[in-house]
Amino acid sequence: MSAVLGNGLRQERERMGLTQAELAERVGVSRKTVNTIENRVFMPSTLLALKFARTVGKPVEELFWIEEA
Amino acid sequence: MTENDIERADRLTRRRARIAMVLGIVFIATQGFHIADDQMTRTVDIVRVIAWGVWVIVFFLFLLYGGGWLRGKSIRALMNDEVTEANRRGALVAGFWATMLTAFLCYALSFYEPMLVRETLHVVITVGVGAAILRFAALERRAIGA
Numbered sequence: 001m002s003a004v005l006g007n008g009l010r011q012e013r014e015r016m017g018l019t020q021a022e023l024a025e026r027v028g029v030s031r032k033t034v035n036t037i038e039n040r041v042f043m044p045s046t047l048l049a050l051k052f053a054r055t056v057g058k059p060v061e062e063l064f065w066i067e068e069a
Numbered sequence: 070m071t072e073n074d075i076e077r078a079d080r081l082t083r084r085r086a087r088i089a090m091v092l093g094i095v096f097i098a099t100q101g102f103h104i105a106d107d108q109m110t111r112t113v114d115i116v117r118v119i120a121w122g123v124w125v126i127v128f129f130l131f132l133l134y135g136g137g138w139l140r141g142k143s144i145r146a147l148m149n150d151e152v153t154e155a156n157r158r159g160a161l162v163a164g165f166w167a168t169m170l171t172a173f174l175c176y177a178l179s180f181y182e183p184m185l186v187r188e189t190l191h192v193v194i195t196v197g198v199g200a201a202i203l204r205f206a207a208l209e210r211r212a213i214g215a
Binding site: 032 | 075078155
């Protein structure tokens with residue numbers, strides 16, 4: 001059984017009223033990174049996941065989770 | 070790092086993806102079918118081979134390091150972030166498979182048609198590097214939502 005990394009980044013970003021570019025600036029990454037994570041095209045490293053979690057003020061396991069495919 | 074940096078990196082990343090796609094197509098179209106003079110006696114052939122070698126080296130360095138050498142440190146970091154690093158790795162894997170497949174086809178073809186080593190290597194390297202550049206462009210375009 002394969003698993004994929006789910007995330008609630010788009011919901012958290014919209015809750016904070018931020019655009020992808022604004023969230024990217026706060027985390028210190030490109031807008032492309034935000035876009036690909038939100039669309040589940042790219043699986044971020046642990047370091048990057050922790051940076052996103054810290055920026056949105058949530059524990060990393062609430063922002064990212066395992067989804068059984 | 071400012072929002073201006075983010076927007077600038079975004080714009081440059083889009084431009085890089087477009088340029089990589091165009092250069093990859095032009096590279097394969099112009100070099101892939103180039104058959105060098107066996108003796109390399111004509112100046113035009115020597116110049117053409119040198120130009121091809123420069124293209125290959127530039128593409129290879131670009132795939133390994135991501136380019137953006139003339140940009141500032143923060144812009145370069147944004148342009149070569151985790152996503153682009155993953156795309157570069159994916160492109161190198163695609164280039165490896167294209168190289169292997171082309172080499173295998175040339176090997177099989179050599180049983181029916183005599184092939185010069187130089188010609189064969191020219192085709193194998195061109196297809197391998199060209200495929201890697203095109204794959205990188207496609208992955209980057211998908212990442213930026215182009």
